[in-house]
Amino acid sequence: MQNMQTDHRLLKTIRHEPVDRTPIWIMRQAGRYLPEYRATRAKAGSFINLCKTPELACEVTLQPLIRYPLDAAIIFSDILTIPDAMGLGLSMQEGQGPVFAHPVRDDRTIARLTVPDPAQLNYVYAAIRLVRQELAGKVPLIGFCGSPWTLAAYMVEGKSQPGFPIIQKMRQDQPALLHQLLKVLAQAVTAHLLEQIRAGAEVVMLFDTWGGMLAGEDYMLCSLPYLQQIITDLKTHAETAAVPVILFTKGGHGWLEEIAMTGCDMVGVDWEISLAAARARIGQRTALQGNLHPACLLTTPATIRAEVAQVLASYGQGSGHVFNLGHGITPDVPPDHVTVLVEAVHELSQPYHQC
Numbered sequence: 409m410q411n412m413q414t415d416h417r418l419l420k421t422i423r424h425e426p427v428d429r430t431p432i433w434i435m436r437q438a439g440r441y442l443p444e445y446r447a448t449r450a451k452a453g454s455f456i457n458l459c460k461t462p463e464l465a466c467e468v469t470l471q472p473l474i475r476y477p478l479d480a481a482i483i484f485s486d487i488l489t490i491p492d493a494m495g496l497g498l499s500m501q502e503g504q505g506p507v508f509a510h511p512v513r514d515d516r517t518i519a520r521l522t523v524p525d526p527a528q529l530n531y532v533y534a535a536i537r538l539v540r541q542e543l544a545g546k547v548p549l550i551g552f553c554g555s556p557w558t559l560a561a562y563m564v565e566g567k568s569q570p571g572f573p574i575i576q577k578m579r580q581d582q583p584a585l586l587h588q589l590l591k592v593l594a595q596a597v598t599a600h601l602l603e604q605i606r607a608g609a610e611v612v613m614l615f616d617t618w619g620g621m622l623a624g625e626d627y628m629l630c631s632l633p634y635l636q637q638i639i640t641d642l643k644t645h646a647e648t649a650a651v652p653v654i655l656f657t658k659g660g661h662g663w664l665e666e667i668a669m670t671g672c673d674m675v676g677v678d679w680e681i682s683l684a685a686a687r688a689r690i691g692q693r694t695a696l697q698g699n700l701h702p703a704c705l706l707t708t709p710a711t712i713r714a715e716v717a718q719v720l721a722s723y724g725q726g727s728g729h730v731f732n733l734g735h736g737i738t739p740d741v742p743p744d745h746v747t748v749l750v751e752a753v754h755e756l757s758q759p760y761h762q763c
């Protein structure tokens with residue numbers, strides 16, 4: 409494991425220690441809204457080649473940090489690298505998003521799935537090592553994985569589909585089969601996060617993008633226990649125990665207390681709840697990350713500043729808030745608006761940190 413920094417404002421904020429201003433990074437900060445990303449992707453030939461070529465993945469990871477003074481890098485990769493390494497055959501179709509050549513839906517296919525050999529994902533670890541070298545301690549590097557439920561949704565459906573009807577049917581008709589899949593995915597996620605941390609990731613984030621499509625009880629059965637297992641495993645393993653874990657369930661405001669009880673260090677919050685309400689419910693148990701609506705970045709500089717002011721005021725005084733969007737930045741955002749956002753957070757957050 410590479411040496412970890414402990415005193416960057418992002419890490420201090422996660423521990424609720426005093427900082428000079430609110431840190432900011434942006435979900436999907438390396439992506440299609442940046443012309444330089446589109447150029448590197450064209451050079452790579454495809455999204456998958458970009459993910460699998462460590463030098464290019466390193467280049468696009470750093471692109472947003474060259475443009476903007478952000479407080480973290482997130483490794484350029486995708487949550488679907490795990491199912492790809494399990495043999496599902498990932499491709500990215502223009503206009504349709506990710507597609508698997510071999511979705512998993514029956515007992516025999518699911519019984520054959522195993523935790524991928526870490527060598528299958530070496531390209532991710534190589535990219536992390538390169539990024540850590542290039543960053544030279546300037547800002548922390550975030551590694552990530554999808555939640556077992558979110559990965560399973562894509563693996564069973566075979567693609568992105570509103571409501572993911574096939575996994576919802578499996579959940580009702582074949583719960584034991586679904587849990588068999590979720591169990592192997594939880595092991596695969598833990599193993600992938602461990603290797604990312606060994607390679608140099610200083611924070612890890614779990615994206616439960618589709619947790620919110622579960623009804624209350626079903627979230628408690630199909631998503632939360634697997635997230636809990638992963639976090640418990642990380643927190644009890646000597647190599648990973650000290651690494652902060654961010655847990656983001658999109659649409660998860662109904663379960664904030666339970667999410668905060670998993671042992672994660674920071675809870676990602678989308679725009680469906682105010683930070684004031686989230687803070688009141690979670691208290692000091694974890695830090696909070698979020699939660700500007702991504703569509704705000706399509707408005708005007710004046711509106712962006714006003715909305716940033718509102719998000720900061722909603723969290724209020726003191727440490728424990730990492731500014732972010734409530735979900736990923738969209739490809740149609742003008743890059744100049746991100747400059748406005750970052751400057752607004754730098755400037756307007758300072759009064760909240762004067763004790």
Ligand code: 1CP
Nearest residue numbers: 435436437438439455483484485486487505568615617736
């Ligand atoms: O055309 C392109 O260039 C591909 C677009 C793209 C990008 C830029 C995809 C395909 N993945 C990524 C990178 C990516 N994916 C990152 C990079 C690091 C960063 O800068 O943040 C991360 C963290 C992800 C994670 C991811 N992939 C999630 C969870 C986060 C979220 O936004 O909810 C999910 C659900 C995916 C699946 C996926 N991969 C790509 C797309 C377009 C999607 C979403 C498909 C859908 O809408 O269901």
